[in-house]
Amino acid sequence: MNKLRFVMMWCLLLGILVSCGDKDDDASPAAAVELDYLPDTKGSTWNYGGTNPYSLTATGNTKVVDGKTYSEFETKQGNETRKSYLLKEKGVYTGIGMDPSLSNDISLTFLKEETPVGKAWYQTNTINGFETKMTFTIIAKDITKTVEGKTYKEVIHVQAKTSVIFMDMEIDSGVNTNYYWAKGVGLILTDAGQHGNIPLMTYSIK
Template sequence: MMWCLMLGILVSCGDKDNDASPKETAELDYQPTTQGSTWSYGGSTPYTVLATGKTKMIDGKSYAEMETKRGSETGKSYLLKEKGVYTAIGMDPSLGDVALTFLKEETPVGKPWEQSNVINGIQTKMTFTIIGKGISKTVEGKTFKEVIHVQMNATYTIMGTEVELGIPTDYYWAKGVGLILTDMGQLGNFPLLTYSIK
């Protein structure tokens, strides 16, 4: 379940006009990666995220580096945006180098996409569905507009039997801001408390 929590730091980098300023570029993104941008999340295990401004070439593509601090632990992850498709690597050490596609801006509402991986020897399938686009969402008293609501359901294949996790996870991404809420139902919520986009 830790990887679900770590999805709260997913970010992206995008194909933009060369003459666009970093601020203008960030305003078009559903998770900016401009250097020095920060996000602080609450919940049972609060954490902060920093966009370092560094990049890393992975499979011939330039991923943006993000740094996450949770308690005394600090970790790095790498994120990519290509034509509205957001992919992350290294969100959780238990996932290894799995590239997880967590948001597809152009996918119609209600049409799912799936991703299957073997994680720690277990076949895992994650199904993502956009529940709403262009909606408003209030988090910690602040109302965000141009929000995309993505729901993720997971199944695991153990000894030939596919088992559902049973509890969907809902993510809310605000344009120009990033992830504003991770809602794991009875397992807890992780709201955006403060943020600064550079």
């Protein structure tokens, strides 16, 4: 199966997001979201480069799904524009429609702020006709990470492993993807090793 498709899952946030080049030096706009690992204030933008460039914008709109209110984002990649949705509940971040190659109704919980380092959470979905299991683990918290020459503080490192369930057996896809989330900014780097990486190039938080 196509490993790259799993590697780039919701890197397109859904990716969920964010680097500083055209950001105003005035820190006041970020004050309201300084405790948040994925701001959703209207007009906030993130531009990503690397192996799968895209841009993300928080529209300020919302959508109710199963009685819960999600924030809307718009992702542009090449000539394609699509919508994705984010739910934040007590430090738990869940996205819908973050990967254009997947069904728009697939929901992924990609970050849990309060989960201890080393502890994992799991999620299963049917993706492209395969029963798929994703294992997310907090590798480190409150670290410093430099991406494209900019240093971010209070970063959470999450690693995701993907496996496929076939005939009741769990088969490792061999892909480990590392996500780095900066407080008050969002996703600053998606690193899939030899499969590529997507760094945050510029961002603006409103």
